[in-house]
Amino acid sequence: MMKLFDNINEDVYRAYVFWSAILVGKMLVMSVLTGLQRFRKKAFVNPEDIASNPKLKLKFDDPDVERVRRAHRNDLENILPYFVIAFFYILTNPDAFIAVNIFRAVAVARIMHTLVYTVMVIPQPARAIAWLVPYAASFYMTFKTVLYFL
Amino acid sequence: MMKLFDNINEDVYRAYVFWSAILVGKMLVMSVLTGLQRFRKKAFVNPEDIASNPKLKLKFDDPDVERVRRAHRNDLENILPYFVIAFFYILTNPDAFIAVNIFRAVAVARIMHTLVYTVMVIPQPARAIAWLVPYAASFYMTFKTVLYFL
Amino acid sequence: MMKLFDNINEDVYRAYVFWSAILVGKMLVMSVLTGLQRFRKKAFVNPEDIASNPKLKLKFDDPDVERVRRAHRNDLENILPYFVIAFFYILTNPDAFIAVNIFRAVAVARIMHTLVYTVMVIPQPARAIAWLVPYAASFYMTFKTVLYFL
Numbered sequence: 216m217m218k219l220f221d222n223i224n225e226d227v228y229r230a231y232v233f234w235s236a237i238l239v240g241k242m243l244v245m246s247v248l249t250g251l252q253r254f255r256k257k258a259f260v261n262p263e264d265i266a267s268n269p270k271l272k273l274k275f276d277d278p279d280v281e282r283v284r285r286a287h288r289n290d291l292e293n294i295l296p297y298f299v300i301a302f303f304y305i306l307t308n309p310d311a312f313i314a315v316n317i318f319r320a321v322a323v324a325r326i327m328h329t330l331v332y333t334v335m336v337i338p339q340p341a342r343a344i345a346w347l348v349p350y351a352a353s354f355y356m357t358f359k360t361v362l363y364f365l
Numbered sequence: 366m367m368k369l370f371d372n373i374n375e376d377v378y379r380a381y382v383f384w385s386a387i388l389v390g391k392m393l394v395m396s397v398l399t400g401l402q403r404f405r406k407k408a409f410v411n412p413e414d415i416a417s418n419p420k421l422k423l424k425f426d427d428p429d430v431e432r433v434r435r436a437h438r439n440d441l442e443n444i445l446p447y448f449v450i451a452f453f454y455i456l457t458n459p460d461a462f463i464a465v466n467i468f469r470a471v472a473v474a475r476i477m478h479t480l481v482y483t484v485m486v487i488p489q490p491a492r493a494i495a496w497l498v499p500y501a502a503s504f505y506m507t508f509k510t511v512l513y514f515l
Numbered sequence: 516m517m518k519l520f521d522n523i524n525e526d527v528y529r530a531y532v533f534w535s536a537i538l539v540g541k542m543l544v545m546s547v548l549t550g551l552q553r554f555r556k557k558a559f560v561n562p563e564d565i566a567s568n569p570k571l572k573l574k575f576d577d578p579d580v581e582r583v584r585r586a587h588r589n590d591l592e593n594i595l596p597y598f599v600i601a602f603f604y605i606l607t608n609p610d611a612f613i614a615v616n617i618f619r620a621v622a623v624a625r626i627m628h629t630l631v632y633t634v635m636v637i638p639q640p641a642r643a644i645a646w647l648v649p650y651a652a653s654f655y656m657t658f659k660t661v662l663y664f665l
Contacts, residue, residue: 232453233514239450240507246442246500260435263489285560291441291591292546298449299598300539303532339563350546357540364533382603383664389600390657396592396650410585413639441591448599 227305230315234322235301238294241326245287248333252280286332293346294325297353304356307363317352324348377455380465384472385451388444391476395437398483402430436482439496444475447503454506457513467502474498527605530615534622535601538594541626545587548633552580586632589646594625597653604656607663617652624648 253259258277265271301318328345331337403409408427415421451468478495481487553559558577565571601618628645631637 229514232456233511236450236453236507236510236514239446239453239503240511242442242446243500243503243507261432261492263486263492266488282561287442291445292542292587295445295449295591295595296539296542299595300536303536303539306532336563338566342561342563350543353539353543357536357543360536361533361540364529364536379664382606383661386600386603386657386660386664389596389603389653390661392592392596393650393653393657411582411642413636413642416638437592441595445595445599 222308223305224308224311224314227309227311227314230318231301231305234318235298237322238298238325241329242287242290242294245283245290245329249280249283249287252277252283256280283333286329289328289332289346290325293349293353297321297349300353300356300360303360303364307359309359317356321349321352372458373455374458374461374464377459377461377464380468381451381455384468385448387472388448388475391479392437392440392444395433395440395479399430399433399437402427402433406430433483436479439478439482440475443496443499443503447471447499450503450506450510453510453514457509459509467506471499471502522608523605524608524611524614527609527611527614530618531601531605534618535598537622538598538625541629542587542590542594545583545590545629549580549583549587552577552583556580583633586629589628589632590625593646593649593653597621597649600653600656600660603660603664607659609659617656621649621652 256274256277256279257271258274258280259265259271260273260275262273265273301321304314304317324345328342328349331341331345406424406427406429407421408424408430409415409421410423410425412423415423451471454464454467474495478492478499481491481495556574556577556579557571558574558580559565559571560573560575562573565573601621604614604617624645628642628649631641631645
C-alpha cells in the first residue's frame with residue numbers, strides 16, 4: 216500500500232486545478248455560443264424545439280452553427296484528454312516551473328483557439344498554432360508519463 | 366510537499382463517486398440505444414457493417430438514430446466536463462449538504478435529459494430544464510473552484 | 516475527514532496510469548490521422564483553411580475523412596468515460612490481478628479498434644469485438660463501483 220498523492224508539489228497542483236477549471240468554464244461557454252447561433256439563424260434540429268412556431272423548419276447545415284459545433288467538438292477531442300494526461304503528469308513529479316507554464320500555455324492557447332475559430336475568424340495559421348501548442352504539450356506529457364510508469 | 370486529499374469530507378467524496386458512476390453507466394447505455402435504432406431502422410454507416418446483406422444500403426440521416434446521437438453528444442459536452450469540475454470542487458472543501466445535493470440533482474437531471482430526448486419525447490421546455498440544471502451546477506462549481514485556487 | 520488514497524494498491528495504480536496514458540496518446544494520434552486524410556483527399560471544411568488555394572472547394576462528406584472522424588468520436592464516447600470509471604474502480608480496492616488485466620485488455624482492444632476501423636478495414640465482427648471488450652469492462656467496473664459506494 217502506498218501514500219499516493221503525498222509528494223505532489225503544491226504549486227503544480229494548484230496551477231493544474233485553476234487553469235483546468237478555467238478551461239471547463241470555457242468549454243461550458245461553447246453551449247451558449249451554439250445556442251446563440253441557433254436562435255440568431257433560426258437553425259434548430261429537433262421538431263419539439265420549433266413546435267411553438269409553425270413557420271420554422273428544421274435546419275441542419277447552417278454554416279455559423281456548424282462552425283461553433285466544430286470548435287466545440289475540437290474541445291472534446293483535445294481538452295478532455297488534456298485534463299487526464301496533465302493529471303497523470305503531475306504524478307511524475309515534474310519540474311514545477313515547466314509544469315506550471317505548460318498549464319498556463321495550454322489554457323491560453325485553447326482560449327485563443329475558440330476566439331479565432333468562432334468569435335473573430337482570423338486567417339490561418341492562427342487556428343493551427345492555437346491548436347498545436349496544447350496538442351504538443353499533451354504529447355510531451357504523455358511521453359513523460361509513459362516513461363515514468365513503464 | 367503536501368498531503369493533498371487528507372481533508373476531503375467522506376460523505377461528499379462517496380456521493381461524488383456513486384452518482385458519477387451512475388452517470389458513466391447512463392452514458393454507456395447510449396451506445397446500446399444507438400445500436401438498437403441502427404438495427405431497427407437498418408441505418409448503418411460503414412460498408413463493412415452491411416457486407417453480409419447485399420440488399421442494405423448505407424444510411425446517414427435516419428432521424429431516430431440522429432436523435433440518439435445528439436443526446437449522446439450532449440452527454441459528452443456536459444457530463445464529461447462535469448466529472449472534472451465536480452472533482453475539483455470537492456478539493457475546495459465545500460459545504461457537504463450543498464455538494465451532495467448538487468451531485469444528486471445533476472445525476473437525476475441528466476437521466477431525465479436522456480429520457481425526454483430519446484425515450485419519450487416531451488414538449489419543451491422539458492429538455493431545456495433537464496439540460497440547464499447540470500449546466501448551472503457546473504458553472505457554479507467552476508466559479509467556486511476558480512475563486513478558491515486563484 | 517479521511518485519508519482518501521492511502522490504501523490503493525501500487526501495482527493497480529501504476530497499471531491504470533500507464534495504460535491510460537497509452538490510450539491518451541492513441542486518442543491524440545486520431546487528430547493526425549484526420550489531418551492526413553483531409554490533406555490527401557483535399558477535404559477541408561473551413562473557408563479559411565482553403566483561402567490560399569482558390570481551386571479548392573469545401574468538402575464535408577469525404578468517406579475516408581468521415582471514417583476516421585467516426586473512430587475518433589467512438590473514442591470520445593468510450594475511452595473518456597473509461598478513464599473516469601477505471602479511476603473510481605481503483606478506489607473500490609479491487610483484486611489486483613483482475614484490475615491490472617482489465618486495464619491491459621482495454622488498452623489493447625481500443626488500439627485494435629482504431630486499427631480495424633481506420634488503418635486496415637477488416638470484416639466484421641472484428642470492430643464489434645474490439646469495441647465490446649472495453650465496453651463490457653466499463654460496465655463491470657461501473658457495477659462494482661456503484662455497489663461499493665452504495
